[in-house]
Amino acid sequence: MGNAIRFGYYGLVVIVVGMLGYKFYKSEDRNFSKTVEIFLPMFVALAPILLTILPTEKAIEVAFPDVEKYINRADDLEKENKELSENIVNLQKESTKMKNKNKLLGEKKYAEISDTELVVDGLMVKAKNNLVANVDGDHYYHENILKNVTGKEIQYDDDQNKIFIGNQEINKINKIKFEDVKKLLYSGKNEINYEEEENDSFLVAGKEQKHGFVLTNSKYSREGSYGLFNLDGKYSKIEFDIGKVDDSNSSYIEDAKMKIFLDNELSEEHKISAELADTHFEIPVNNSKSLKILLTDSGSNFGFYNIVLTK
Structure with missing residues (x-):
């Protein structure tokens, strides 16, 4: 056509x-x-x-001899308009963020810092720099207050972003709680591990303990009751509290014998009183690979808690 x-x-x-x-x-x-x-x-x-x-x-x-030039110019203008639109959207987002930040800043109060008097257990303690900062209703204390209360050095490591309390040769974490090491207590006899989900807690001298383990009646077992630990040669010392478990199902209040085995060799033994609320022990494990805690000669159940391992 x-x-x-x-x-x-x-x-x-x-x-x-x-x-x-x-x-x-x-x-x-x-x-x-x-x-x-x-x-x-x-x-x-x-x-x-x-x-x-x-x-x-x-x-x-x-x-139209210049039509190509005008077409190219139109394409350039369209591209510029698109970029400008994107920039406007980004500027609007930034503006919204700044408004929100300014609003939050406007709602904040200035910190009020005051020098206070320090009283520890009813006793006035003369010390410098007992400063307290009140920021939005929260109180922040000067490290000097902690030093006077605890009697220990306070160190802040900026690189690790950690606060270290106590004298240390170097700032490092060298103590680990029992509950932070999975499968440390891997087996045993007549033992209940309260780090497992199905076990809730136990009572010692009326206090609830959620972390630790219990060794039950060892009186009628020739092997006694014991827990086996895989230390993997990583630790120099273990410390814990031990006390008779409050058990309404048992009428036994009997002392026990505790034996400590390191790599299958007897290291030390102690008498455990069933009448004391608790007893604290610090046991050197000397980077052994295995630890066995054995109880014998008691019809009572004993709980182990506040367990800390030192590297």
Whole structure:
């Protein structure tokens, strides 16, 4: 269809040119002015039609020589507008964040710092730098207060972001709680491990203990009751509290014998009183690989708690 129209234009041009040529030929006055008068209007009128002879791209270049430049400029402007829109969105987000931060800052109070007097167990203690900071209702104490109360050095290690209390050659964690070491107590006889989920807690002298283990009646067992620990040669000492478990199902209040075995060799033994609320022990384990705590000769159940291992 497009080619038919184009050939129609060509035919029309031929006819018009032929008619004007014939008119010029019949004209008696054939000077330059007459020629221009006849043919110039024709060329002006036919110029748009002549463009159709060219391919579309060429015709556009002839009619609009700078069109490519304007198209590229339009693409650049569209890209710039898109970037500006993204920047505006980001600025709006940042503005919202800043408004929220300013709102939070506006709600905060300034810290109020005061120098106080230090009283420990009813006794006035003269010390410097007993400073207390009140920040939004929370109290923050100067390290000097902790030093006077605990009698120990307070050290803050900025690299580790940790506070160390007590004298140490180097700032490091060298003590581990029993509950923080999984499967340390891996087996035993007549033992209940309260680090396991199904076991809740036990009572010693009326106090609830959620971490530790219990060795039950050892009186009628030739092997006694014991717990086996895998120390893996990592520890130098173990310390713990031991006391008779409050047990309504048992009427026995009997002392026990406790034996400590390191790598299957007897290391030490102690008598455990069933009438004392608790007894504290510190046992050197000398980087042994295994530890066995054995109870014998008692119908009472004994609980072990506040267990700490030192590397």
